[in-house]
Each structure stands twice: as structure tokens, then as C-alpha cells.
Amino acid sequence: MPYEFLLTDINQNLTEKAIGTDKGLAKIGDSIVNLTYSVAKSIYLTKNSTSNKIVRTGMKVSKKILAEALKDANMKKFAKSRADAHDLADTVESLIAYVWLSEKMSTKEIIEFLSDNFSGDINDRIQEVNSARLAFTKLLNLIKKFLIVI
């Protein structure tokens, strides 16, 4: 199913802020982020389990991690002016939703990318935060090419 028609209005006036500050996109992106992160974490923990234990887990990615990733990827221009951490995280979610709805990256591709870019022992909370921040920064750098505006 093509979802591009859900982006018609944004694509008619394509600016960085039109993509990055859409409330509906942020809501859809929130679910995409949580789903892909949860499955990527399950895959990573299962593949790196020393006891061959299968791990299935669900996680809400914190707004703080996403906000830091947007800054690290130097993409604050997609966010609204004077954005706080919550706004910056919403922008990450909007950008990911835009790319997903445009079918530039599928759910599976995002999962695989995140899982391949985790490192360290993400059962440890501090290592998980650092690993997630870096993986989302890399994802944002990857999707920049799909966010070219006029």
C-alpha cells in the first residue's frame, strides 16, 4: 500500500520545518520508533546472549535520547525555534515517520539498521542510553538524503 498520499500537503510546500514539526507525523513516528527499537533490542540481546537465551522486549525510547541524537546529527534546523528536548524528540519522530510513509525505509530496514549499530552491553542502562543515542544519530545521518527540500 502506498502511503505517499498521506504526505501530499507537506510535499506541496516542502520545507525542513514542514517535515520536522508536523504533530500527526510525530505521533505516527512515536510508534515506529518504539516498535523498531523494541525489535532491534530483542534481536541484539538474543544474538549476543551468552546462554542462548531468547529475549523479547518492548521499550519506549526516551525523549532525551532522541533529542540528543538530533543535536548530534546537526539537524536542529528541522525543529521549531526555541525547541525544548520534547520538541526535538518530536522532530526525530516526525522525520522517521516521513521517511517511512514515503517508503524510503521500511520497518525492517530501520530495525536492521538500529540492531547493526548497537554496541556494548545494552542490559546496562548507561550503556544502553549511549548505544541508542549513537544508533539514532547514525539513522538520522542516513535519512538526511531523503529529506532534501527545495
Add this chain to the structure above:
Amino acid sequence: MPYEFLLTDINQNLTEKAIGTDKGLAKIGDSIVNLTYSVAKSIYLTKNSTSNKIVRTGMKVSKKILAEALKDANMKKFAKSRADAHDLADTVESLIAYVWLSEKMSTKEIIEFLSDNFSGDINDRIQEVNSARLAFTKLLNLIKKFLIVI
């Protein structure tokens, strides 16, 4: 990417309750339900807009709706004994995650199915609840064939 390896332990001892009461599956399923419902709702509202307005929205599907759908589909045997509404909803989420991880239904197929099975004016909260309950009941009836246990 095949996710089947995340189900190895469940598939080794495949019972209705093994699929329907796994906490990790329920967490992953929660994100699948919210993502697919949000996009299906966006599609339905956009296609049925009288003013050609594009709607993008995100929604957390209530536990009550999912619990009722499980009962309507006559699938309480997948839930734990003496399950409350929250447990029944978790079971719906687990079953959907199982089918999704087994690659029997993709994100897109679930979105399309839900969107095709909505009816009425789902901007109206009561109509939305009824429509969502029916759509999830139909989805559960559809996926029964992927949940055959020994």
C-alpha cells in the same frame, strides 16, 4: 530480515497460552497495534474526508477495545485463567506480535486490513470504539489460522 528466531522457544512448546501470555510479545505487539491502528485511522479519515483534508494521527488503542475483541472472536483460551481486561488486551497484542514476527502478516497488511474494515464516522468517539472493536475482532478471526497449536 527473518524474525522467526525470536520465537524459537515458544515454537518448541507451542500451546495457546505460550503464544498468548508472553510478556515480551505483548510489549512488541503493543507498538504494532498502535502503529498499524494510527496509520489505518489516518488512511480511513483521509479517504473519507469530504473536504479532501489529509489527516495524520496517532492513537493508543485502549485495552478495553482489545479485550472485547478477544472475547468477540471467541479466543479467550489464549489468555491466562481469570484474566482481567488488561490481561485480555495483552493477549491480543501477543497474538498480533506472534503473527507479525512469524511474517504471516506484515505491518502493511495489518494496516490495510484494519483500514478496509473500519466503518462509520470514526471522528465520533463512540463510533470509533465500535468500529475499532469490530475491526480487531475480524483481524483476530483472520489470524486464527496462523495460531494452530499441536
